[in-house]
Every structure is written in structure tokens, then in C-alpha cells.
Amino acid sequence: MPELPEVETIAQGVNTRVRGRRIVSVFLGSKPELLKSPRNEMLRALKHHSIAQVRRVGKHIVFDLAREAETSPIAQWLVHLGMTGRLLVAQPEVPLPAHTHAVLRLDDQREIRFVDARRFGRLSVLWLGEDGMSKGFVGTGREPLTISAEEFIALFHRRKAPMKSLLLNQSLLHGVGNIYADESLFHAGIRPKRQASRLTRAELLRLRKALQTVLRKAIASGGSSVSDYVDADGVQGFFQLEHCVYLRTGEPCRACQTPIQRIVLAGRGTHYCSRCQS
């Protein structure tokens, strides 16, 4: 479900609520495909350790785990929410939702719960070297909010795939998904199918600006709740009210009233205005 703004909202929310707490017990469900690291490794990394920090890297939520009374992390717990994953902080008396696959019980009794109906989510553990040997998880690509204009342009140099497909490629930029790819292309006035290598420098500069603006605004709105996205408290975002094209097939363009088109590109529903985007 979640893209950069939703993952950012969740990570910030979880961080505020559980930073500094100790994990006293861990439950991991029986679905093996969710665990990208061995189960015993994951239990060993989590159990009896403290949560130094929770943050977002790309679409991943990173838990920095430290020994008690120490600050430098020894391991990281990585959570990828896939399409339908949720990460909730709840009191123990609140009933476990269906499809709960992991529960971390904290020293104040509260629980961090990983819930994922479709099971496209993934959990993994990264061990950190003793003397800062490993920097830990740095993500799969460049960070869209901080990438410079020149680096952004260089990413797409000589690429012949449609621009939207490349926006979704997590080894180039990480964090952009279907909603924000469609929305940023609309705001930049670029058709999703355009070959990246045929975009002008000015268009690429416009796209970077549009992408950063739309991501920042979405974070400020707590993300987009299209079907079932909620933050760490189970609260919905409201950036879906600002969508110009995503899931608005046939509805009038907010700028020119032309009905929004839907095509399939890179296997994904793709929405654009045929008049505003050229």
C-alpha cells in the first residue's frame, strides 16, 4: 500500500511512540515468505534489545536496535509493507487484527504489530559491524527528496523505457510508487509513456521539482488513504483529496476539465490528462 509519504508518516509515528523502549518478547507468525532472514536470527536481534530509533529509508522502515544502556545500534530490523502491510502500536487489550504476522511486546506492555493481508510485505534483519564496519541499510536507490538536479538528470540519461516505468524503478529512485509517479508526471505536464531519453533537460528539472513538491505535500497531509492505509495509530491520511489523476479515470481534469485517461503501463494502472500532459 504505502509509498514514501505513507512510510515516512508511519516511521515518524512509530518512532515518536516507541523510541527508547525495550523489547521484552517477540511473536513471529508461521508464514515463511514474510521472513527474508532466518527466524532465529530475527528473534535474537529483537529480543531484549532497545529501539534506538525508527526511520524511513526508501519504502523501508528501519528499526535501529541497541543493547540496553548502550546507544550505538548492533542490528537493524527492516520492515517493508508491500501493498497492504500495516505497522501499528497498540495496547495489549486491543484485539489482534486478522493477518497479524509479527508482534513485539515492549517493556511498557504496548505492542508493535505487523499486519499484512496480502503478504507482499517483508521482514529482515541486518547485523552491524563492531566498529562501524557496516553503515547499515542505505536503501536501494537515490532519495527523491534530496537528490540534486544534476544527479536526477543523470539517472535517466539514455534510458529508453517510459518515464513512469523508471520512476517506479527502486534501484534508481527509492520511495516512488504508482500514486506519486502519476501525480508528479501530471504536475510536470509529461505523458507517462514518454521515453526518458527524449525528455528535455527542462522537462526533467520540472519533473524533479513536481515530484519533490508532491511528496512533501503528501507527507504534510499524513499520506494518501486510498483503500486501507493507516498510520501507527490507525488514523487515515488525507492526501487522496489532493489527487489530480490517480484513480480519477473519466473524471474531469482539475485544470482543464478533460476526462482523465487510464492505460496500463509497466503492469500498473496509469492515469493522465491528455490535454495537460504532452
Place this chain on the structure above:
DNA sequence: AATGAAACCTGACAGC
């Protein structure tokens, strides 16, 4: 190397 299509799952919703 790069691109595209299919596969992995469940749930919600529209139409009959």
C-alpha cells in the same frame, strides 16, 4: 544491460 510481462496473495466492489 534493459525492458516487459507474469506471478505472488487477499479483499473490496460492481454487475449479473
Place this chain on the structure above:
DNA sequence: TGCTGTCAGGTTTCAT
């Protein structure tokens, strides 16, 4: 009511 088909915030794998 219940069936079928479509669609959904993502990534990986396989074929070209």
C-alpha cells in the same frame, strides 16, 4: 444471496 470479473499503495523472476 452468491457468483464472476476487475482492480488495488509492490517486488521478484523469467523471457525476450
